[in-house]
Amino acid sequence: MTAPTIIPGAPGGTRTTGGARATLRRNFWRGVGRVLRRKPSRMLGVIILAVFAVMGAFGPLFYPAQLPRDNNALYAAPSLIHPFGTDFEGTDVLALVITGARYVLLTGLITAVIAIVLGTGVGLFAGFRRGRWDSLLMRITDMNLAIPGLPLLLVLSTVWKFTSAFEMGLVLGLLGWGGVARSVRAQTLSLRERGFIEAARGLGLSTKHIIGRELLPSMAPFIAMNMLIAVTGAVYAQVGLFFLGVLPFEANNWGVMLNLAVFGGGALTTTAALPYLLAPLLAILLLTLGIVLVVDAMDEIFNPRLREE
Known part of the structure; x- marks a missing residue:
């Protein structure tokens, strides 16, 4: 059982730590709701991302492994049956999307997780420890930033077919963590001089505790x-690599x-294949729009000054 913690001004003078945390969580999610309702566009961004998440997780389950083809409807125009028309094999374009x-x-998710985990870990440790560790980790980061991604993928494509999203995400993530490490290190150098970090060091707390319990939560929004x-x-x-035919x-x-x-x-020269071209472009545009709107909301959620305006 969690020991009670004295909270000034609380009814009865005490509350359990678990109750205080639950209250903070409720207040946080209420604040999130207020921020999203303040601008309908932000709620639209959440809806867009939710739709894409459902599409990626469950969409393929509604179609057979081999999509049906109609040889009599090659590059068919958009209709109620085929909202975005069909492709060169008579396959529904919406089903392909x-x-x-x-x-x-x-x-994208695997790439982001790998890049964020590696970049955040390296940036936090290098920025906090400074000295030789900082120099060593930043030289490794510079080497990562200097790796030419496209030529490396060209070489790897002769060995890997990249049929698995994990393979593609692993390669892109290992190539893309350097920029995150640099950004996190810069944030860490700024935060490590703050009073709460100085107090934690003065109490003799371990580096693991300071990074995990003090620095990391402060940088969570970033x-x-x-x-x-x-x-x-x-x-x-x-998408660019597949479009160029590299993979x-x-x-x-x-x-x-x-x-x-x-x-x-020949979508650039004839209108017959234009819906086949526009459908994936529209999907990419909507996904980007959803992410931009959610990032805008997150900026206000985690920035007290913006919430007060």
Whole structure:
């Protein structure tokens, strides 16, 4: 049982630690609700991201592994049956967008998690410890930033087919953590001179405790926003690689659709394949819009000055 903690001004003079934390959580989520309701566009961003999350998680379950084809409806115009028309094989374009979302979104999520975990860990430790550790970790970070991503992926594509979203996310994440590490280190250098960090060091608390319990919670909003931005970057990177034909077309995703629409269907010269081109572009645009609107909301949620305005 948690020991009671004295809270000045609380009814009865005491509350349990668990009760105080529950109250803080309720107040936090109420504040989140107020921020989202203040601008309907922010709620729209949450809805967009929720729709894409559901699409990536459950969308492919509503379609067979081999999507049906209609040889009599090649590049069919948009209709009630095919809202975005069909492709060069008579396959419904909307079905291709939905089934291709899982690979794209899962890759983006894996990339962001790897980049944020590695970048945050390196940046926090280097910025807090300074000295030789800082120099060593920053040289490693500089080497990561100097790695040419496209040539490396060209070489790896001869070995890996990247049919798995984990493989693609792993490579992009290992290539993309350097910028996060630099940003987190800069934030850590600023925070380590604050009074609460000096007090923690004066009490003799361990480095692990100070980083995990003091620095990391203070930087959580910055890290969360960087994670959403990393998802966007990963989506652009993988779609661009598939569009350019750098990676083999072993998996259905939006980049493959763009490549086939432009180089196979001549979407830039004929209107027949234009819906096939616009559907994945619209999906990417909506996903980016949702992330931008949610990041805008997060900035106000975690910034007391903006909440008071």
